[in-house]
Amino acid sequence: MTTSVAQVAPPTSAPPAPEIILRTQNLTKRFGARMAVSDLSLEARRGDVFALLGPNGSGKTTTLRMLLGLIWPTSGAISIFGGDFASESWRAKALRRIGAVVEQPTFYPYLNARENLGGVATFAGLRDTPESRARIEWAIAQVGLAGRTQDAYRKYSLGMKQRLGIAAALLTDPELVILDEPTNGLDPAGISEVRTLISRLAQRGVTVLLSSHLLAEVQQVCTRVAIIQSGRLIAQGAVEELLSASRGILLGFAQPDGALRAAQALHAANLSWAPQGSYIRTDPLRPGDWQLLISAPPERATDLNALLVGVGVTPAEVRRYETSLEQYFLALTGGAVGASMAPAYRLGAAPGADTRADSDAPTMPSAPAAAPGTTPSDTQGGQA
Numbered sequence: 001m002t003t004s005v006a007q008v009a010p011p012t013s014a015p016p017a018p019e020i021i022l023r024t025q026n027l028t029k030r031f032g033a034r035m036a037v038s039d040l041s042l043e044a045r046r047g048d049v050f051a052l053l054g055p056n057g058s059g060k061t062t063t064l065r066m067l068l069g070l071i072w073p074t075s076g077a078i079s080i081f082g083g084d085f086a087s088e089s090w091r092a093k094a095l096r097r098i099g100a101v102v103e104q105p106t107f108y109p110y111l112n113a114r115e116n117l118g119g120v121a122t123f124a125g126l127r128d129t130p131e132s133r134a135r136i137e138w139a140i141a142q143v144g145l146a147g148r149t150q151d152a153y154r155k156y157s158l159g160m161k162q163r164l165g166i167a168a169a170l171l172t173d174p175e176l177v178i179l180d181e182p183t184n185g186l187d188p189a190g191i192s193e194v195r196t197l198i199s200r201l202a203q204r205g206v207t208v209l210l211s212s213h214l215l216a217e218v219q220q221v222c223t224r225v226a227i228i229q230s231g232r233l234i235a236q237g238a239v240e241e242l243l244s245a246s247r248g249i250l251l252g253f254a255q256p257d258g259a260l261r262a263a264q265a266l267h268a269a270n271l272s273w274a275p276q277g278s279y280i281r282t283d284p285l286r287p288g289d290w291q292l293l294i295s296a297p298p299e300r301a302t303d304l305n306a307l308l309v310g311v312g313v314t315p316a317e318v319r320r321y322e323t324s325l326e327q328y329f330l331a332l333t334g335g336a337v338g339a340s341m342a343p344a345y346r347l348g349a350a351p352g353a354d355t356r357a358d359s360d361a362p363t364m365p366s367a368p369a370a371a372p373g374t375t376p377s378d379t380q381g382g383q384a
């Protein structure tokens with residue numbers, strides 16, 4: 001990893017592109033009739049904290065298991081550290097450079113952290129040398145278990161067990177660490193500890209690939225995300241890039257017909273700077289919550305307002321809209337219990353056509369009836 005010759009780049013050269021550590025192309029896994037992962041193409045670069053995000057059953061663990069050679073893809077290709085993972089010799093080499101916690105690691109309940117890690121080191125092919133023992137102490141310190149090395153594993157809390165699993169994954173000083181739901185089952189303090197640990201690994205130049213179904217728990221540490229649903233990729237990119245795509249102008253109306261008429265007016269105006277919009281449903285629905293999110297530059301808010309007022313549609317509210325990554329995630333995946341916002345209607349086709357963002361979402365005129373906690377008779381306002 002170190003070199004004795006200083007390498008000086010010519011002053012005019014562009015910064016080198018980050019090394020691609022992991023790439024999948026059309027990765028697919030079928031279990032009988034069930035398509036668990038479908039045409040998944042991912043790319044993680046050196047130093048990324050890459051989060052594979054998706055609801056339960058979306059194919060995260062299946063993907064990670066394929067990346068570790070625990071199961072074989074039905075089709076598609078995996079390249080890790082620049083080599084073809086299907087090649088047995090490359091796979092063996094690559095796996096030595098990877099540390100992973102994908103399946104619940106098994107530790108001996110009556111042995112302590114140091115003894116358990118000694119066993120893992122032996123299985124990993126490390127001989128009992130002063131270096132390997134120092135390595136165990138280092139891994140214990142990395143995960144913050146130094147004060148509890150005398151305790152038997154069975155006395156550990158869930159968070160401590162999780163951290164010992166990560167320590168085991170670090171024993172071989174991996175360049176790539178793969179963690180399946182590292183914050184699963186942890187309390188807020190445990191989640192924060194795991195996040196700190198991941199940040200520390202990233203600062204050391206380790207590439208981290210993790211999965212989660214709870215974006216809020218990992219968004220502070222991840223640099224890139226891939227959002228999957230039902231085994232398919234629905235978005236991938238740098239966190240900042242993804243969020244900038246969902247910035248826009250939010251129009252609020254007191255009645256649902258206002259939102260619908262605005263949608264129709266914008267569709268008819270066919271504005272190049274406002275190519276699409278989506279109806280936003282807030283849960284629970286409150287009066288005045290009929291909202292349209294227009295994907296337009298925020299500085300166009302005045303133009304947008306003028307256009308609508310010109311056709312007799314007056315928004316109760318016009319404001320800049322920026323979503324959190326969690327809202328973006330929930331919107332893309334169709335939301336979950338507690339979803340704060342979900343797109344339910346998209347401009348861009350003739351109003352009334354089924355241009356819904358997802359199959360469960362209502363079209364705009366009937367949106368009130370579908371808002372959780374409401375029934376058609378609960379909703380206010382007529383339908384246009």
Ligand SMILES: Nc1ncnc2c1ncn2[C@@H]1O[C@H](COP(=O)(O)OP(=O)(O)OP(=O)(O)O)[C@@H](O)[C@H]1O
Nearest residue numbers: 031034036054055056057058059060061062063213
């Ligand atoms: N060995 C298997 N045999 C049959 N079906 C499987 C197998 N493993 C996973 N599946 C199915 O593949 C789909 C994806 O499962 P997977 O465990 O990858 O999802 P996940 O995103 O990790 O979910 P969770 O968030 O609940 O961990 C699910 O429908 C699951 O039932």
Ligand SMILES: [Mg+2]
Nearest residue numbers: 060061062180
């Ligand atoms: Mg899983």
